[in-house]
Amino acid sequence: MRIVTWNVNSVRTRADRIVEFLHRHDVDVLAMQETKVTDEKFPYDRFTDAGYEVAHVGRNQWNGVAIVSRVGIADVEKQFPGQPGFDKDPGKPQDVEARAIGATCGGVRVWSLYVPNGREIADPHYDYKLRWLYNLRFHVQDQLRTDPDTRAVYLGDFNIAPLDRDVWDIDFFDGKTHITEPERQAFDALIDAGLTEVTRPLTREHYTYWDYKGMRFQKGEGMRIDFQLATPALAATARTGFVDIEERSGKGASDHAPVVVDYLPRESSAAFDEVR
Protein backbone atom coordinates (compact mmCIF):
# COMPACT_ATOMS: atom_id res chain seq x y z
CA MET A 1 0.00 0.00 0.00
CA ARG A 2 1.44 3.35 -1.09
CA ILE A 3 0.95 6.15 1.45
CA VAL A 4 2.03 9.73 0.77
CA THR A 5 2.27 12.92 2.83
CA TRP A 6 2.31 16.25 1.03
CA ASN A 7 1.88 19.83 2.20
CA VAL A 8 0.11 21.04 -0.96
CA ASN A 9 -0.09 24.75 -0.04
CA SER A 10 -3.68 25.22 -1.31
CA VAL A 11 -5.69 22.29 -2.65
CA ARG A 12 -7.74 24.49 -4.96
CA THR A 13 -4.76 26.16 -6.65
CA ARG A 14 -3.08 22.78 -7.17
CA ALA A 15 -6.03 20.38 -7.70
CA ASP A 16 -4.90 19.56 -11.25
CA ARG A 17 -1.39 18.60 -10.31
CA ILE A 18 -2.47 16.72 -7.18
CA VAL A 19 -4.81 14.48 -9.20
CA GLU A 20 -2.07 14.08 -11.81
CA PHE A 21 0.33 13.11 -9.02
CA LEU A 22 -2.10 10.46 -7.69
CA HIS A 23 -2.27 8.86 -11.14
CA ARG A 24 1.42 9.21 -11.94
CA HIS A 25 2.49 7.41 -8.80
CA ASP A 26 -0.45 5.04 -8.33
CA VAL A 27 -1.15 6.39 -4.83
CA ASP A 28 -3.47 4.56 -2.41
CA VAL A 29 -3.63 7.14 0.40
CA LEU A 30 -2.60 10.80 0.28
CA ALA A 31 -2.44 12.89 3.45
CA MET A 32 -2.51 16.58 2.59
CA GLN A 33 -1.68 19.61 4.71
CA GLU A 34 -2.34 23.32 4.17
CA THR A 35 -5.40 22.81 1.98
CA LYS A 36 -6.23 26.46 2.80
CA VAL A 37 -9.95 25.99 2.30
CA THR A 38 -13.17 25.51 4.26
CA ASP A 39 -15.00 22.18 4.15
CA GLU A 40 -17.71 23.84 2.05
CA LYS A 41 -15.32 24.97 -0.68
CA PHE A 42 -13.14 21.84 -0.86
CA PRO A 43 -12.99 20.48 -4.45
CA TYR A 44 -14.35 17.03 -3.52
CA ASP A 45 -15.41 16.17 -7.09
CA ARG A 46 -11.88 16.36 -8.40
CA PHE A 47 -10.93 13.45 -6.16
CA THR A 48 -14.11 11.38 -6.25
CA ASP A 49 -14.01 11.56 -10.06
CA ALA A 50 -10.52 10.06 -9.84
CA GLY A 51 -11.78 7.18 -7.68
CA TYR A 52 -10.84 8.46 -4.24
CA GLU A 53 -12.83 9.14 -1.09
CA VAL A 54 -12.13 12.33 0.85
CA ALA A 55 -12.04 13.36 4.51
CA HIS A 56 -11.22 17.01 5.16
CA VAL A 57 -11.25 19.56 7.95
CA GLY A 58 -10.80 23.24 7.14
CA ARG A 59 -12.27 26.21 8.97
CA ASN A 60 -10.83 29.21 7.07
CA GLN A 61 -8.02 30.12 4.70
CA TRP A 62 -5.38 28.91 7.15
CA ASN A 63 -4.25 25.34 7.80
CA GLY A 64 -6.65 22.64 6.61
CA VAL A 65 -5.79 18.91 6.46
CA ALA A 66 -7.23 16.08 4.38
CA ILE A 67 -6.95 12.38 3.65
CA VAL A 68 -7.86 11.01 0.23
CA SER A 69 -7.98 7.25 -0.16
CA ARG A 70 -8.91 4.62 -2.71
CA VAL A 71 -8.77 1.84 -0.09
CA GLY A 72 -11.61 3.15 2.08
CA ILE A 73 -12.07 5.90 4.67
CA ALA A 74 -13.71 5.03 8.00
CA ASP A 75 -14.02 6.43 11.51
CA VAL A 76 -12.98 9.99 10.66
CA GLU A 77 -11.80 12.18 13.58
CA LYS A 78 -11.32 15.90 12.91
CA GLN A 79 -8.92 16.46 15.79
CA PHE A 80 -6.84 14.09 17.88
CA PRO A 81 -7.98 13.50 21.47
CA GLY A 82 -6.33 16.16 23.61
CA GLN A 83 -5.37 18.35 20.64
CA PRO A 84 -4.72 21.79 22.10
CA GLY A 85 -5.91 25.03 20.56
CA PHE A 86 -4.13 28.35 20.39
CA ASP A 87 -5.05 30.47 23.40
CA LYS A 88 -3.78 34.00 22.91
CA ASP A 89 -6.07 34.87 25.81
CA PRO A 90 -5.79 32.06 28.39
CA GLY A 91 -9.13 33.11 29.85
CA LYS A 92 -11.05 32.36 26.65
CA PRO A 93 -11.87 29.01 25.05
CA GLN A 94 -9.06 27.66 22.92
CA ASP A 95 -9.36 27.80 19.17
CA VAL A 96 -8.68 24.23 17.99
CA GLU A 97 -7.27 24.69 14.52
CA ALA A 98 -7.70 22.43 11.47
CA ARG A 99 -4.34 20.72 11.90
CA ALA A 100 -5.16 17.02 12.37
CA ILE A 101 -7.50 14.53 10.75
CA GLY A 102 -7.58 10.79 11.30
CA ALA A 103 -9.21 7.98 9.32
CA THR A 104 -8.80 4.25 8.85
CA CYS A 105 -7.76 3.41 5.29
CA GLY A 106 -7.14 -0.19 4.21
CA GLY A 107 -6.58 -1.32 7.78
CA VAL A 108 -4.17 1.50 8.63
CA ARG A 109 -5.06 4.33 11.00
CA VAL A 110 -3.84 7.43 9.14
CA TRP A 111 -3.30 10.81 10.83
CA SER A 112 -2.61 13.78 8.55
CA LEU A 113 -0.84 16.37 10.71
CA TYR A 114 0.11 20.00 10.24
CA VAL A 115 2.22 20.89 13.27
CA PRO A 116 2.07 24.60 14.21
CA ASN A 117 4.90 26.62 12.70
CA GLY A 118 6.11 28.24 15.91
CA ARG A 119 6.95 31.53 14.18
CA GLU A 120 9.57 33.02 16.53
CA ILE A 121 11.08 31.48 19.66
CA ALA A 122 9.62 34.31 21.77
CA ASP A 123 6.20 34.08 20.10
CA PRO A 124 3.29 32.39 21.94
CA HIS A 125 2.96 30.13 18.87
CA TYR A 126 6.29 28.51 19.79
CA ASP A 127 4.87 27.29 23.12
CA TYR A 128 1.70 26.30 21.28
CA LYS A 129 3.81 24.19 18.92
CA LEU A 130 5.52 22.37 21.81
CA ARG A 131 2.24 21.87 23.66
CA TRP A 132 0.64 20.50 20.49
CA LEU A 133 3.47 18.00 19.98
CA TYR A 134 3.48 16.79 23.59
CA ASN A 135 -0.27 16.26 23.57
CA LEU A 136 0.13 14.32 20.32
CA ARG A 137 2.71 12.20 22.14
CA PHE A 138 0.19 11.42 24.89
CA HIS A 139 -2.36 10.41 22.27
CA VAL A 140 0.16 8.09 20.60
CA GLN A 141 1.03 6.55 23.97
CA ASP A 142 -2.66 5.93 24.70
CA GLN A 143 -3.16 4.27 21.32
CA LEU A 144 -0.15 1.97 21.67
CA ARG A 145 -1.07 1.10 25.24
CA THR A 146 -4.60 0.16 24.12
CA ASP A 147 -3.38 -1.84 21.13
CA PRO A 148 0.38 -2.42 20.83
CA ASP A 149 -0.15 -4.12 17.45
CA THR A 150 -2.07 -1.23 15.89
CA ARG A 151 -1.10 -0.33 12.34
CA ALA A 152 -1.04 3.46 12.34
CA VAL A 153 0.96 6.25 10.72
CA TYR A 154 1.29 9.84 11.92
CA LEU A 155 2.46 11.74 8.90
CA GLY A 156 2.67 15.29 7.76
CA ASP A 157 4.49 18.58 8.05
CA PHE A 158 6.16 18.49 11.46
CA ASN A 159 7.92 21.84 11.04
CA ILE A 160 10.99 20.43 12.78
CA ALA A 161 14.39 19.56 11.35
CA PRO A 162 15.50 16.79 13.74
CA LEU A 163 19.18 16.82 12.68
CA ASP A 164 21.58 19.63 11.81
CA ARG A 165 22.03 18.13 8.36
CA ASP A 166 18.27 18.45 7.78
CA VAL A 167 18.81 22.12 6.89
CA TRP A 168 21.16 23.48 4.24
CA ASP A 169 23.03 25.77 6.63
CA ILE A 170 22.67 25.30 10.36
CA ASP A 171 24.22 28.73 11.01
CA PHE A 172 21.41 30.38 9.02
CA PHE A 173 18.95 29.00 11.58
CA ASP A 174 20.78 30.27 14.65
CA GLY A 175 18.11 31.80 16.85
CA LYS A 176 15.28 30.57 14.62
CA THR A 177 12.63 27.91 15.10
CA HIS A 178 12.58 24.40 13.56
CA ILE A 179 16.04 23.44 14.87
CA THR A 180 15.85 24.32 18.58
CA GLU A 181 16.49 21.70 21.24
CA PRO A 182 12.97 21.84 22.76
CA GLU A 183 11.43 21.24 19.32
CA ARG A 184 13.78 18.34 18.64
CA GLN A 185 13.01 16.88 22.08
CA ALA A 186 9.29 17.08 21.32
CA PHE A 187 9.92 15.22 18.05
CA ASP A 188 12.10 12.64 19.82
CA ALA A 189 9.34 12.14 22.39
CA LEU A 190 7.15 10.77 19.59
CA ILE A 191 9.91 8.29 18.76
CA ASP A 192 10.29 7.44 22.44
CA ALA A 193 6.55 6.76 22.55
CA GLY A 194 7.16 3.91 20.13
CA LEU A 195 6.97 5.40 16.64
CA THR A 196 9.57 4.94 13.90
CA GLU A 197 10.33 7.62 11.33
CA VAL A 198 10.35 5.39 8.26
CA THR A 199 11.25 7.78 5.42
CA ARG A 200 14.85 8.65 6.29
CA PRO A 201 16.28 5.15 5.71
CA LEU A 202 14.28 4.75 2.49
CA THR A 203 15.30 7.84 0.52
CA ARG A 204 18.61 9.42 -0.35
CA GLU A 205 17.03 12.87 -0.57
CA HIS A 206 18.01 15.33 2.14
CA TYR A 207 15.09 17.72 1.95
CA THR A 208 11.32 17.85 1.60
CA TYR A 209 10.82 21.66 1.61
CA TRP A 210 12.41 24.59 -0.18
CA ASP A 211 11.41 28.21 0.46
CA TYR A 212 9.92 30.03 -2.53
CA LYS A 213 12.11 33.00 -1.70
CA GLY A 214 15.66 33.43 -2.90
CA MET A 215 15.72 30.60 -5.47
CA ARG A 216 16.20 28.11 -2.63
CA PHE A 217 15.16 25.09 -4.70
CA GLN A 218 17.43 25.96 -7.59
CA LYS A 219 20.29 26.41 -5.11
CA GLY A 220 19.58 23.12 -3.34
CA GLU A 221 18.87 24.94 -0.08
CA GLY A 222 16.05 23.04 1.62
CA MET A 223 14.84 21.51 4.85
CA ARG A 224 13.75 18.02 5.87
CA ILE A 225 10.57 18.64 7.87
CA ASP A 226 7.96 16.25 6.41
CA PHE A 227 7.87 12.73 7.85
CA GLN A 228 5.98 9.47 8.27
CA LEU A 229 6.02 8.13 11.84
CA ALA A 230 4.72 4.57 11.96
CA THR A 231 3.75 2.26 14.81
CA PRO A 232 5.94 -0.87 15.21
CA ALA A 233 3.52 -3.17 13.36
CA LEU A 234 3.34 -0.82 10.37
CA ALA A 235 6.97 0.32 10.40
CA ALA A 236 8.05 -3.33 10.04
CA THR A 237 6.30 -3.39 6.65
CA ALA A 238 7.83 -0.22 5.17
CA ARG A 239 9.80 -1.31 2.13
CA THR A 240 10.57 1.53 -0.29
CA GLY A 241 10.13 5.26 -0.43
CA PHE A 242 11.13 8.47 -2.14
CA VAL A 243 10.73 12.24 -2.12
CA ASP A 244 9.19 13.42 -5.40
CA ILE A 245 11.70 16.16 -6.17
CA GLU A 246 10.41 16.45 -9.73
CA GLU A 247 7.00 17.53 -8.41
CA ARG A 248 8.67 20.37 -6.50
CA SER A 249 10.64 21.51 -9.55
CA GLY A 250 7.74 22.38 -11.84
CA LYS A 251 6.14 25.78 -12.39
CA GLY A 252 3.35 26.40 -9.90
CA ALA A 253 4.63 23.75 -7.46
CA SER A 254 3.96 23.65 -3.74
CA ASP A 255 6.99 24.61 -1.65
CA HIS A 256 6.90 21.07 -0.18
CA ALA A 257 7.55 17.83 -2.09
CA PRO A 258 5.46 14.66 -1.65
CA VAL A 259 7.05 12.03 0.62
CA VAL A 260 6.10 8.53 -0.53
CA VAL A 261 6.33 5.19 1.33
CA ASP A 262 5.29 1.71 0.21
CA TYR A 263 4.08 -0.60 2.97
CA LEU A 264 3.50 -4.32 2.54
CA PRO A 265 -0.07 -5.43 3.16
CA ARG A 266 -0.67 -7.15 6.47
CA GLU A 267 -0.97 -10.59 4.78
CA SER A 268 2.27 -10.21 2.84
CA SER A 269 4.04 -9.11 5.98
CA ALA A 270 3.04 -12.31 7.78
CA ALA A 271 4.07 -14.40 4.80
CA PHE A 272 7.35 -12.52 4.57
CA ASP A 273 8.08 -13.15 8.23
CA GLU A 274 7.33 -16.86 7.81
CA VAL A 275 9.68 -17.09 4.85
CA ARG A 276 12.38 -15.45 6.92
Add this chain to the structure above:
DNA sequence: ATGCCTTGCATGGCAAGA
Protein backbone atom coordinates in the same frame (compact mmCIF):
# COMPACT_ATOMS: atom_id res chain seq x y z
C1' DA B 1 18.18 44.05 2.90
C1' DT B 2 13.79 42.75 9.92
C1' DG B 3 14.14 41.23 1.94
C1' DC B 4 13.78 37.98 -1.59
C1' DC B 5 7.79 34.23 -3.04
C1' DT B 6 3.08 32.44 -2.75
C1' DT B 7 -1.43 31.89 -0.87
C1' DG B 8 -6.41 33.64 0.35
C1' DC B 9 -9.28 37.34 1.20
C1' DA B 10 -14.82 41.78 3.18
C1' DT B 11 -9.56 42.19 -3.81
C1' DG B 12 -6.79 45.36 0.09
C1' DG B 13 -2.61 45.59 1.67
C1' DC B 14 -2.32 42.30 4.96
C1' DA B 15 -1.43 37.83 7.48
C1' DA B 16 1.00 33.67 7.39
C1' DG B 17 4.27 30.54 6.01
C1' DA B 18 9.46 28.36 7.78
